Amino acid sequence: MKGLWGIIVAVLAFAPLAIAQMPGCALTCLMSALPASSCAATDQPCICADTALNAHVMACIQTTCTVKEQLTTANATAVACDAPVRNKTSTYAKFTIIFYCLSTVAVIIRMITIFGMGQEFGYDDGCVIFIFFINTAIMVLAITGLTRYGIGQDIWKLPFDSITNALFYFWVSEPLYYLEAPLIKIAFLLFFHRIFTDQTITRIIWTLIAVNVMVIITFVVALCFICRPISYSWNSWDGEHTGTCGNANALAFSNAGICILLDCIIIALPITRIMALQLSLRRRISILFMLCVGTFVTIVSILRLQSLVTFENTANPTWDFYGTGIWSTMELDVGIICLCMPSLRAFLIRLFPTLSSRNRSQYPSIRMQSDTRKTGSTSKSSRNNGKGGISLSRNFVVEYSNTPAQDQSSFVQLVEIEAGRGDDNKS
The missing domain is CATH 1.20.1070 (Rhopdopsin 7-helix transmembrane proteins)
Incomplete structure (x- = not known):
């Protein structure tokens, strides 16, 4: 709001309607400060840009006017000096x-x-x-x-x-x-x-x-x-x-x-x-x-x-x-x-299955096993027998499941990685 006090004094000579809307406290400050200005009373651009005059008027208004009176004065001076209307x-x-x-x-x-x-x-x-x-x-x-x-x-x-x-x-x-x-x-x-x-x-x-x-x-x-x-x-x-x-x-x-x-x-x-x-x-x-x-x-x-x-x-x-x-x-x-x-x-792969097959043909992957999977079960892939182990196969993706189902749609797949080509006897 301080920026608008820089144009407040322009109201006196160029905006009679704005003067009518101005609180009495603001008019008093304006009248007391204007004679000390180097600007002519009819020079609107000079009055709007007079830094010293504006500072004096601003200090006066902030000490003598209420918040609502200050806002009313700010709006009136904005109109008087054609300040741009900002609205986002x-x-x-x-x-x-x-x-x-x-x-x-x-x-x-x-x-x-x-x-x-x-x-x-x-x-x-x-x-x-x-x-x-x-x-x-x-x-x-x-x-x-x-x-x-x-x-x-x-x-x-x-x-x-x-x-x-x-x-x-x-x-x-x-x-x-x-x-x-x-x-x-x-x-x-x-x-x-x-x-x-x-x-x-x-x-x-x-x-x-x-x-x-x-x-x-x-x-x-x-x-x-x-x-x-x-x-x-x-x-x-x-x-x-x-x-x-x-x-x-x-x-x-x-x-x-x-x-x-x-x-x-x-x-x-x-x-x-x-x-x-x-x-x-x-x-x-x-x-x-x-x-x-x-x-x-x-x-x-x-x-x-x-x-x-x-x-x-x-x-x-x-x-x-x-x-x-x-x-x-x-x-x-x-x-x-x-x-x-x-x-x-996962939703896109269900709609476009070719995405999954294309990725699987290019990248190996890692499946993080769920706790419900038995560690002693047999598989064509090589595995660590530790609890919650990581099984490696020729083509797989980073995914999780709380069930031992093998349907890939039952997993939420995170990322696909390429860990390097393994031996065929490990697939």
Whole structure:
């Protein structure tokens, strides 16, 4: 809002209607400052650009006018000096809808893969469904609330009631973000738990799940009760209500930093297992690249953290929230899409079986056995007789199953690798 004080003095000579709309406190400041200006009273461009005059008027208005009077003055001067009207509301709405549709399609394909292809419904699948409902709630709040009441516009262009409503919907949406972001991490961890049976990895997974649950409880509760009374969270902007608030910016930065750290740990968890496999450097790099698709979510989280710097102590929250809202939407929806990528691949192979046969003719693979498989059973492939061993055959893919079925459609295939050509007598 400070930028608009730079054009406030132009109202006096060139906008009679704006003068009529100006509060008395602003007119008093304007009249007292104009005689000291080097600009002629009829020189509108000079008056709009006079830095010293603008600073004097701005300081006067901020000390003598209420918040609502300041906003009214800012809007009047914007009209007087032909300031551009900024409005990104429709862009924010379109962006939100597009990414929500993409993540919804990914979830639908995951459910089709589970219920239509006979795969077992796991805890990670239930977590994804819960995440989908939370994401739907965030989308509805964004479209029916945030965009409706002026997110993406300058605050002085909005009716006072719209400002209050926009901040209220923002207050409702933020705890849902604090809930969904860690739940996406928990879903990844539950997925890893179905794949890796090593006790050390299992303990790490459950520890990380517990940490994410603690993050949810701590930050959601802290955010909901950061102001007393609670309504002060969306009423404090006008200076007409009484209450106290904690440091919401410190809370947001803490949450973002912890989530980024957890992202890095969760991404590193499967990478350590892949690095233990005897693979060529080129093939190992390709696997790591495919497993680290989720790093994009971490990058988006970092970009969102940068947008929070702009949002800190802002006098124009409805405009400055635009960047934070865009990055938050992308982070959550891309995270959901990453969760559903293995199911998406299995779905495409079912639709186009030639994809599977073509890949199998080119690449060997590794099947991580389920705990239900008997270690003493015979097979044409060579195997380690240890519990949860790795069996090698001529052509296979990285996949998991909780059943001993041999139908490839019963597996969620992760990646395909080329481990080198083995002897024919091992096939």
